[in-house]
Amino acid sequence: FSSGASAASTEDSWRKVNFHNVYKDIAALLEDESYDDGSYGPVFVRLAWHASGTYDVGSKTGGSNGATIRFSPEADHGANAGLGVARARLEPLKKKYPHISYGDLYTLAGVVGVQELGGPTVRWRPGRVDNKTKEQCTPDDRLPDAAQGADHVRAIFYRMGFDDQEIAALVGAHALGRCHSTRSGYEGPWNASPTAFTNFFYTELLQNTWVPKKWSGPFQFVDKPTGEFMMLPADLAFRTDPVFRRHAERYAADQDAFFADFAKAFSRLLELGVSFPADAPVYEFKALD
Ligand code: ZEM
Missing domain, CATH: 1.10.420.10 (Peroxidase, domain 2)
Structure with missing residues (x-):
């Protein structure tokens, strides 16, 4: 157990983060001629969606809070194949901003992906906490199966x-x-x-x-x-x-x-199951030019 890993595990650590700077730093990671069609934006959007779309309203389990998507077995679920690429690309920013939680980092990366590729402004709030363990990984049936109707x-x-x-x-x-x-x-x-x-x-x-x-x-x-x-x-x-x-x-x-x-729907998806501090600001980041 490394002490550094718990840097964001307190409920208030997000207050030390300048999210405008994180937004800019994520945006700087998007372009790469040698990757796919030249941008990590799409895979960041998929990471944000799969980190969040595990939520179950009935049991109130899953969702982006705690970012269990980074732990095995959830990281290895078939639906999440390839998302290690996106997490690895973002990891240097977790080092640079140790007080950001993984849940905030992954969901913000989805917002940056949408906005910087020309999409709408997505309202986003910080306050997710790295307070879950691999025992809280969701079962392997929460995300849609592309073969079905x-x-x-x-x-x-x-x-x-x-x-x-x-x-x-x-x-x-x-x-x-x-x-x-x-x-x-x-x-x-x-x-x-x-x-x-x-x-x-x-x-x-x-x-x-x-x-x-x-x-x-x-x-x-x-x-x-x-x-x-x-x-x-x-x-x-x-x-x-x-x-x-x-x-x-x-x-x-x-x-x-x-x-x-x-x-509206994407913003709601990224917030499923998260209880935000009452004073968490709602950001509407401006796309960079
Ligand atoms: Zn997807 N999605 N998705 N999706 N998705 C893929 C890729 C991407 C489904 C699905 O099975 C797949 C939503 C809903 C649904 C993105 C965003 C969102 C891929 C290909 C599959 C198989 C993965 C690969 O091979 O790399 C199904 C069945 C869905 C519901 C019906 C929702 C909701 C999304 C966001 C809001 C994105 C951006 C990609 C492209 C990823 C990339 O790496 O280019």
């Missing part, structure tokens, strides 16, 4: 406390990044600009013809005729399920509506 997606997100509109808004994050055959087994980006936060998840989903990809990997869809872009089986639920589709159509037609709804 609307019923499963609803069951997973209702467990977090989200409704259909919020679910449909959150999945729009699939404008960002790509699937990696070495991580999830799936392959390819959802659209041609994976380092820009746009409403293209919905426009691609609704405008293209999606056909099964011919390969030996897991069942997924590619667009006809180019085969350049992909959809997961779970993504197609936002086209086939009538309620999800109504929201997808609205977001495809109105990027501002998508940005507003995504910002």
Whole structure:
């Protein structure tokens, strides 16, 4: 047990952190020509989501507080494959700002990813505490299974406390990044600009013809005729399920509506299960230029 590891384990340590500086330092870590499509933004957004999306309203377990995603067994859950890359990229900032908690660092990295790639301002509060142990890791069934459809997606997100509109808004994050055959087994980006936060998840989903990809990997869809872009089986639920589709159509037609709804739902996701000090400030960071 190293004493340094408990630097952020007190409820008040976040008060010593200048989060504007952390925001800037995370933003400086995004760009890297040699990584994926040139940005760590998408994988930071996925880290923030998987750190938070384990929450269960019934038992009040899981969520970003305590950042159990960094411990085994949770770190090794199939759904979290590849997220060690994002945690390693952020680790120098935990050294530089020892008073930030991992939960605050990982969720703030998601906010930076969204905003610096051109997305909406996401309200964010500090105050998560590194007060959990590996015994509090969540079971390996809390995050969605990409191979399944609307019923499963609803069951997973209702467990977090989200409704259909919020679910449909959150999945729009699939404008960002790509699937990696070495991580999830799936392959390819959802659209041609994976380092820009746009409403293209919905426009691609609704405008293209999606056909099964011919390969030996897991069942997924590619667009006809180019085969350049992909959809997961779970993504197609936002086209086939009538309620999800109504929201997808609205977001495809109105990027501002998508940005507003995504910002609200993503902010709420990052706060599930966290009890913030009453005086924790709410930040609305300005994107850097
Ligand atoms: Zn994702 N997601 N996700 N997602 N996700 C992947 C990648 C990314 C699902 C899913 O199975 C997968 C949300 C919802 C859902 C991002 C953000 C958010 C990948 C590919 C899979 C398989 C991982 C890989 O191989 O690297 C399913 C089934 C979802 C619900 C229906 C929500 C909600 C998100 C944020 C708000 C992002 C940004 C990526 C891209 C990561 C990267 O490294 O490029």
